[in-house]
Amino acid sequence: MERLHELLERVIQRVNVNLREPLFDVGPYVRGLIPWQQLVKFYAFYGITPYHPLNFHFSRSNLSGSYFLGKCHVSDSILYKSDIRGDELKRKGDIFKYEEFEIPLHEDETIRIKDSFLIKTLVHSNSHDPETLEDFIIQNTVSTHYANIHGSDVEGCFMGPFSTVDLTTLHDCVIGAYVYVQAGELTHRQLPAGTVWVRNGNHFDFAYRHDPEVLKRYIRFDSGKPPEGIFMDFVEQRKEDFQRIFDVVNLESPFSIPEGASLNRYAVIRPKTQIGNNVLVAQRAYIENSWMGNGANAQENCYILHSRLNGHNVTAHGAKIIHAELGEKVFVGFNSFLQGTSEHRLSIGAGSIVMPHTIVDLAGPVAIPGDHLVWGFIRNQADVATNSAPLSELAAVSGPFQRGAMRFSGDGKMFVEGFQHRIEHILEANGAYCDGACQRGHAQQSQSISFNLIQPYPEGELKGLYPTIDILP
Numbered sequence: 001m002e003r004l005h006e007l008l009e010r011v012i013q014r015v016n017v018n019l020r021e022p023l024f025d026v027g028p029y030v031r032g033l034i035p036w037q038q039l040v041k042f043y044a045f046y047g048i049t050p051y052h053p054l055n056f057h058f059s060r061s062n063l064s065g066s067y068f069l070g071k072c073h074v075s076d077s078i079l080y081k082s083d084i085r086g087d088e089l090k091r092k093g094d095i096f097k098y099e100e101f102e103i104p105l106h107e108d109e110t111i112r113i114k115d116s117f118l119i120k121t122l123v124h125s126n127s128h129d130p131e132t133l134e135d136f137i138i139q140n141t142v143s144t145h146y147a148n149i150h151g152s153d154v155e156g157c158f159m160g161p162f163s164t165v166d167l168t169t170l171h172d173c174v175i176g177a178y179v180y181v182q183a184g185e186l187t188h189r190q191l192p193a194g195t196v197w198v199r200n201g202n203h204f205d206f207a208y209r210h211d212p213e214v215l216k217r218y219i220r221f222d223s224g225k226p227p228e229g230i231f232m233d234f235v236e237q238r239k240e241d242f243q244r245i246f247d248v249v250n251l252e253s254p255f256s257i258p259e260g261a262s263l264n265r266y267a268v269i270r271p272k273t274q275i276g277n278n279v280l281v282a283q284r285a286y287i288e289n290s291w292m293g294n295g296a297n298a299q300e301n302c303y304i305l306h307s308r309l310n311g312h313n314v315t316a317h318g319a320k321i322i323h324a325e326l327g328e329k330v331f332v333g334f335n336s337f338l339q340g341t342s343e344h345r346l347s348i349g350a351g352s353i354v355m356p357h358t359i360v361d362l363a364g365p366v367a368i369p370g371d372h373l374v375w376g377f378i379r380n381q382a383d384v385a386t387n388s389a390p391l392s393e394l395a396a397v398s399g400p401f402q403r404g405a406m407r408f409s410g411d412g413k414m415f416v417e418g419f420q421h422r423i424e425h426i427l428e429a430n431g432a433y434c435d436g437a438c439q440r441g442h443a444q445q446s447q448s449i450s451f452n453l454i455q456p457y458p459e460g461e462l463k464g465l466y467p468t469i470d471i472l473p
Contacts (some may be wrong), residue, residue: 001036004062004464007078014115014140018156018172022190026142026158028223029116033144034080039064040464042246043453051220051445053108056471062456062464065134065246067283069100069449070125072111079102082118083284083300085443086111088126088429090133098130098450107134116141120157122300122317123315128167145227146235147175148334149319160193161227162318164220164334177221179211180334180357191364193219196357196375204410208375211405218337218359230361231337234320238286238303241268260434262446267298274426276311280430280443293328295432297443306342314426324348327370331423333358338364348374353391353419364369372403375406385398387403391416392410 010014012027015126048054049069057073066079070086090109095102111125112135121143127136135214138149140156157170159176169185176193183199191197195212203344220230221313226232245266259262260278266352267281270288280297281287295309298304303320304406312329315321319332324338327350332338336355340346344362348354349370360366360378368374368384374393376387386404397412408415427433431441 001040001463002300002461004039004078005059005467006038007062007076010076011078011115011140011142015117015142015156015158016383018140019158019174021172022174024158024174024190029158029221030142032121033226034119036464037174039078039080040076040458043081044068044079044466045451045453045457047449047451049445051440053089053091054471054473055108055110056469058454059465059468061175061466063266063454063466064456071108072113074113074437075115077116079113079116079119080120082121082123082274083112084111084123085300087445088124089136090095090127093342096130096133101130103130103133105133109134111137111139113237118150120145121147121191124148124300126148126315127153129153129169129209131224144221145232146318150317150334161221162231162335162357164318166334166356177219177227178335180355191308193221193222194322195358196355198415200410200414202254204408204409204412204415206355206406206408206415208355208406208410210377216378233298234303235246237240238268241270242284260431260436260444262443264446265449265451276413278432278434280432280441280444280446281390296431297432298427302410310350312427312432314423327351329427331419332353337361352425378403 010320024394032454034125039062044063044066046068046234052070055071059075061074065081068084071087072084072086079190090105090315090378092105092107094105116138116400140280141154143159145161147159150166152165153169159175163175165178166182168181168183171187173186174190176191179191179195181197184283189262194215196208207332210255215388219231221227243248258277261275263281263423264283266283269284272289274283276294278295279292282300285298286303288305291308295312296309300437301318302315303324307324308320309326310328314336315332318335320339321338324346326348330348330352333352336358338346340362344365347367351371355375363379366381372388373391375386378387395413395416401408429441431443434441457463
């Protein structure tokens with residue numbers, strides 16, 4: 001495995017050169033983080049559908065356990081159980097609108113990953129950068145467990161576990177554990193663990209930071225140690241269920257799938273689960289003893305246990321919902337952790353928006369009214385008063401606004417309507433409203449997907465590396 005060792009050191013050096021200004025060394029965080037035998041143990045796989053552009057190139061890389069959909073080129077990188085989802089890549093001839101500009105694409109957009117180490121990271125296309133429309137770039141970057149790179153070009157960065165970069169171009173930044181950032185473009189910034197930051201130019205700015213001492217119980221990541229905490233324990237306790245679906249080539253669905261719905265071959269569906277029409281359950285999602293109402297979706301790395309989602313719900317990448325009742329069209333943001341108990345179920349009313357990276361971990365009964373924005377850390381009903389606001393109240397804000405540890409400034413109406421518009425886009429793109437006559441969304445398109453396996457060298461100095469492979473239409 002000599003070449004694999006050399007590859008890791010190459011990536012560390014490339015990232016450290018980019019991070020020389022904050023003097024951040026990624027080496028102690030990633031050396032030994034994944035045992036070498038794990039990097040040769042798992043196959044990689046890719047999907048083929050009539051709806052997604054097929055063009056893969058893999059060279060001088062390890063792809064252990066990773067999944068690819070849509071055009072993607074990977075070189076000189078290590079991808080361990082990562083999910084590279086290219087189902088919203090822009091296509092040749094599309095018109096990209098940015099402010100007053102209308103920019104035509106001259107070729108299909110391609111995800112390009114180079115000199116990077118991605119560990120259990122979700123990469124989702126639909127990038128926003130008008131300067132690199134044909135290339136969605138991840139380069140000289142280390143991204144650790146259950147991070148999300150969502151529509152964001154990332155160069156020369158380190159991302160901690162359960163962090164999310166959303167519609168933001170990053171250059172030479174350090175993103176701490178459980179950080180969520182949607183800020184347009186950042187250069188040479190270091191965001192401390194638990195930061196939640198949404199900024200849109202001079203229009204609005206939403207900021208919150210979790211108490212570091214509280215956050216350590218849920219996720220902590222120290223140099224020379226693997227990530228620890230409640231979040232890691234939660235996913236580790238259920239990894240054997242995923243092992244079974246990856247070990248079996250042909251796996252039948254535990255029940256009939258309703259019309260218009262899609263349950264991914266690599267999702268875990270446990271007993272006593274009911275699925276409605278136009279439901280989308282993505283790869284690596286986990287559903288147990290739950291009700292998924294019509295048009296609801298569970299995106300990649302979601303966990304929904306002992307809960308009822310009443311319909312047209314969006315459960316974004318990495319979110320976890322346990323012992324909860326969600327009204328219609330509730331949005332649960334990236335990597336949020338909503339945990340009620342069998343005695344005290346969490347209730348969230350229709351139309352509410354749970355901000356990304358929110359933690360609700362109940363010590364008593366909690367009911368959140370409908371049409372509310374929810375953020376921060378909630379243990380009891382009293383916490384709701386300082387960690388939520390009616391959407392109508394926030395929409396009336398035009399200036400500074402503070403509640404608890406949350407700070408907001410700017411145009412509240414634009415902030416609220418922007419979120420609501422994005423939720424509608426997600427539902428439409430996922431086929432939640434499809435009646436057979438409309439354009440098919442991800443739920444319907446995913447019904448006709450086939451999966452194909454690729455393997456690394458099993459022995460010798462190239463052990464763990466994949467041969468150079470081109471997969472073309």
